[in-house]
Amino acid sequence: MISFAPTEDQKLMVESVAAFAKNTLRPKIREFEKERGISEAVRKTAHELGLGLVALPEAVGGAGLGMMTAALLEEEVSWGEPSAGFAFGGPGAFGFAVLELGTTEQAKAALEPFTASGGHSCFGAVAWGEAKPNKDRAGFTTTATKSEAGWTLDGAKAYVVNADRAEHFVVFAQVDAAAGWRGLGAFLVDRSANGLKVLARETTLGLDAVSFGGIELAGVVVPDSARLLGGPDFNAAMVRFFARNALVVAARGVGLSRAAFDVTREYVDGRKAFGKPIGHFQSVAFTIADRAMDVDAGRGLVWRAASAWDVYDAGDRNAKDEKECLLRSAHAVAFVHEAAMRCGDDGVQLHGGAGFMRDFPVEKLMRDAKQIGLCGMTAEHADQLAGAVAIGAVIDPGLVLPTPETQNAFV
Amino acid sequence: MPIEFSLTKKQLEMREGIRGLAKNVIRPQALSWDRAGGIPEEFLRNMARLATSMGSNAMRSGVGDETEEEKKEAETKRGPSGSNLFGVLASEELAWGDGSLLLGLPGPGLGGPPVRSSGTAEQKKRFFGVFQDLDDSPLKWGAYGLTEPNAGSDVSGIRTSCRKDGRHWVLNGRKCYITNGARASWTVIFATIDPALGRAGHRAFVVEKGTPGFSVGRIEEKMGLRASETAELVLEDCRVSEDNLLGGEEKYVSKEGFMTAMKTFDNTRPLVAAMACGIGRGAYEYACDFARHNYMLARPVPRYAAIIERLAKVGRSLEASRSLVWRAAWMADNGLSNAKEASMSKAMAGQAAIKACIEAIEICGAEGSIARDHQLLEKWFRDIKVYDIFEGTGAIQRIVISKRLISDLKSF
Numbered sequence: 001m002i003s004f005a006p007t008e009d010q011k012l013m014v015e016s017v018a019a020f021a022k023n024t025l026r027p028k029i030r031e032f033e034k035e036r037g038i039s040e041a042v043r044k045t046a047h048e049l050g051l052g053l054v055a056l057p058e059a060v061g062g063a064g065l066g067m068m069t070a071a072l073l074e075e076e077v078s079w080g081e082p083s084a085g086f087a088f089g090g091p092g093a094f095g096f097a098v099l100e101l102g103t104t105e106q107a108k109a110a111l112e113p114f115t116a117s118g119g120h121s122c123f124g125a126v127a128w129g130e131a132k133p134n135k136d137r138a139g140f141t142t143t144a145t146k147s148e149a150g151w152t153l154d155g156a157k158a159y160v161v162n163a164d165r166a167e168h169f170v171v172f173a174q175v176d177a178a179a180g181w182r183g184l185g186a187f188l189v190d191r192s193a194n195g196l197k198v199l200a201r202e203t204t205l206g207l208d209a210v211s212f213g214g215i216e217l218a219g220v221v222v223p224d225s226a227r228l229l230g231g232p233d234f235n236a237a238m239v240r241f242f243a244r245n246a247l248v249v250a251a252r253g254v255g256l257s258r259a260a261f262d263v264t265r266e267y268v269d270g271r272k273a274f275g276k277p278i279g280h281f282q283s284v285a286f287t288i289a290d291r292a293m294d295v296d297a298g299r300g301l302v303w304r305a306a307s308a309w310d311v312y313d314a315g316d317r318n319a320k321d322e323k324e325c326l327l328r329s330a331h332a333v334a335f336v337h338e339a340a341m342r343c344g345d346d347g348v349q350l351h352g353g354a355g356f357m358r359d360f361p362v363e364k365l366m367r368d369a370k371q372i373g374l375c376g377m378t379a380e381h382a383d384q385l386a387g388a389v390a391i392g393a394v395i396d397p398g399l400v401l402p403t404p405e406t407q408n409a410f411v
Numbered sequence: 412m413p414i415e416f417s418l419t420k421k422q423l424e425m426r427e428g429i430r431g432l433a434k435n436v437i438r439p440q441a442l443s444w445d446r447a448g449g450i451p452e453e454f455l456r457n458m459a460r461l462a463t464s465m466g467s468n469a470m471r472s473g474v475g476d477e478t479e480e481e482k483k484e485a486e487t488k489r490g491p492s493g494s495n496l497f498g499v500l501a502s503e504e505l506a507w508g509d510g511s512l513l514l515g516l517p518g519p520g521l522g523g524p525p526v527r528s529s530g531t532a533e534q535k536k537r538f539f540g541v542f543q544d545l546d547d548s549p550l551k552w553g554a555y556g557l558t559e560p561n562a563g564s565d566v567s568g569i570r571t572s573c574r575k576d577g578r579h580w581v582l583n584g585r586k587c588y589i590t591n592g593a594r595a596s597w598t599v600i601f602a603t604i605d606p607a608l609g610r611a612g613h614r615a616f617v618v619e620k621g622t623p624g625f626s627v628g629r630i631e632e633k634m635g636l637r638a639s640e641t642a643e644l645v646l647e648d649c650r651v652s653e654d655n656l657l658g659g660e661e662k663y664v665s666k667e668g669f670m671t672a673m674k675t676f677d678n679t680r681p682l683v684a685a686m687a688c689g690i691g692r693g694a695y696e697y698a699c700d701f702a703r704h705n706y707m708l709a710r711p712v713p714r715y716a717a718i719i720e721r722l723a724k725v726g727r728s729l730e731a732s733r734s735l736v737w738r739a740a741w742m743a744d745n746g747l748s749n750a751k752e753a754s755m756s757k758a759m760a761g762q763a764a765i766k767a768c769i770e771a772i773e774i775c776g777a778e779g780s781i782a783r784d785h786q787l788l789e790k791w792f793r794d795i796k797v798y799d800i801f802e803g804t805g806a807i808q809r810i811v812i813s814k815r816l817i818s819d820l821k822s823f
Binding site for chain 1: 412413414415416417418419422496699702703716718719720722723724726727728730731732734735737738741742745752755758759806808809810812813814816817818819820823
């Protein structure tokens with residue numbers, strides 16, 4: 001039955017997270033930006049609120065509340081501080097990677113450190129991207145070679161979210177060079193592994209409190225048990241991981257869009273020109289109306305996708321439900337990435353010169369909007385994925401996932 | 412009830428039923444209706460019967476706006492799914508078949524809601540009574556006469572005059588772009604006792620066909636929706652009984668007269684938006700099929716990726732619109748006021764569907780502009796434009812929305 005009403009439990013959780021976002025996160029956004037991270041005390045509170053483990057099933061140590069609840073809470077957090085969802089501590093993308101690609105046992109073991117009391121300072125990361133395309137063949141330059149001890153990883157990964165904070169990585173590498181983008185493998189690698197070097201953190205356009213960086217792997221040896229096989233179809237599992245993770249990023253995008261919308265709506269209410277509030281001029285008011293539609297429609301798409309995932313997870317994980325998840329997620333991701341940018345851009349525009357000044361939060365939100373659109377999956381990749389599902393084409397990981405051959409994204 | 416988007420069993424059955432009908436019966440005739448400029452009455456009668464059997468009472472008593480008893484009766488037929496959600500789901504499917512059909516179905520149409528919300532008990536009985544018999548008597552329609560040659564979006568600017576004369580009112584003026592205007596048994600006509608009074612001067616009358624001084628001007632030739640009748644109505648010293656003043660004199664002590672006109676739209680805008688989604692979806696699916704059969708195997712990847720991206724953009728805009736449509740309908744079913752959300756759904760769906768129809772033609776290339784029996788892209792392209800115009804233009808929707816977002820914004 002179609003319904004847009006959250007459950008009573010969800011309402012209570014949203015209320016408490018919204019209060020946390022309003023009272024704790026929003027007043028500190030410039031502090032987080034300057035410190036280039038979320039302070040430990042705030043991360044602790046987030047961990048106590050259970051944020052970060054919401055969507056992961058109980059079987060692997062998560063809260064088992066589902067993707068819908070996660071989407072609701074991620075929006076609230078991101079409304080307070082768009083970096084926070086990435087920078088709170090917790091497994092992040094790593095959690096979804098081990099969930100989709102690992103066995104239940106692997107996922108449970110990998111997620112254990114995040115559920116413990118020190119979880120607020122425990123980060124996970126997915127090392128997917130690479131700085132440059134491989135000139136000689138399709139696929140990643142980083143390789144995983146079978147050896148007696150297990151697998152040996154060599155190469156360098158880039159655009160890794162939380163690279164310098166993470167204790168635990170999922171590293172994607174080429175296991176079958178001839179198979180191109182269909183020849184990848186995924187491996188659990190600890191930061192302490194011999195031969196793993198964390199590279200210097202990047203300085204970025206936005207989301208300043210999130211750490212973006214890379215790692216180098218020189219003869220890193222992991223046991224066979226560290227390989228995540230992705231069930232019967234590795235490529236399908238990989239695409240599911242991307243779609244699920246990108247959907248969570250999209251929920252954050254909705255929060256960001258709403259934040260930019262809210263501060264702008266307030267501004268046009270108060271700012272007077274030609275004898276009346278500027279919001280009383282039609283060009284301004286219509287822009288406000290359009291951005292309100294962006295926020296609401298984006299949320300609608302995110303909810304639709306989150307609901308599809310919850311149906312998929314509760315059912316027998318069949319191919320039809322899986323397609324629904326991919327299509328809905330891709331719609332949500334592409335729409336929200338673009339909508340967030342419109343909300344940020346129009347937000348600054350309607351503030352006029354004031355929007356360009358750091359006295360107001362809107363310039364930060366505009367920078368964050370561009371940055372968040374490059375996280376998880378870009379709108380362009382999401383469109384390729386949605387289009388492929390819509391016309392029933394084979395889903396080509398080299399086309400629908402962010403690679404150095406197409407367009408890199410931070411994962 | 413948690414947030415979810417699955418349909419109930421009854422909704423699914425209904426949707427599958429209408430989907431089959433739209434595909435096998437409606438769409439194959441759509442182009443011939445377009446060329447003939449109308450839909451055969453017998454077909455309309457059958458459609459009206461079918462809709463009534465599915466629990467819709469739109470043929471008898473207005474759009475999504477029923478009494479408690481009627482609601483109960485309809486619910487036993489369609490399940491406790493809410494009449495507005497039922498309406499938007501059905502509208503999308505019917506419009507997928509043909510955009511004109513729903514507008515041409517017999518019944519009070521847009522004239523229903525104002526009579527329902529403002530009419531006296533006697534008026535409701537009298538005016539809705541004419542629709543009771545779907546089987547034997549000739550088909551009947553109601554209509555809604557608000558727009559004038561010089562007052563469209565600015566409803567408060569209507570100039571059709573009304574003046575009390577004994578037990579009658581004398582009406583003078585012209586109404587235009589009236590759906591089913593020529594064939595309507597009665598039309599709700601909005602007029603003013605004095606333009607200087609603005610909204611407070613407005614009065615609404617139910618003017619019956621055949622009333623002396625009430626005539627049909629021209630039937631419009633339109634770009635699209637050519638199977639739907641759009642007429643001009645002329646009032647020349649038209650004497651209307653005071654019994655036909657909607658709601659009686661006391662209704663107009665306050666400004667409610669004007670608000671009556673507006674109330675109509677909160678329920679109908681999501682329906683119109685759903686129809687736009689249906690037409691847009693038709694074009695989108697056509698283009699997806701075309702891409703599947705023409706580009707997927709035969710063209711080099713870069714060309715194909717560009718086509719895919721365009722399709723995906725259309726797909727997600729339609730889905731975004733649908734989410735707004737469903738939300739507005741769900742709110743209405745749950746007794747939540749939804750003027751802003753109804754306008755959002757209409758504003759987004761109209762433009763998304765226009766874009767869908769344009770993109771579909773471009774993706775199909777020259778083939779896309781050819782009219783054949785089962786190739787309707789060019790018709791959809793013509794039909795869809797008005798969905799961003801009627802029931803309030805995109806600009807009007809943005810006025811409705813922004814007034815509810817910006818403080819103390821009464822008017823521009």
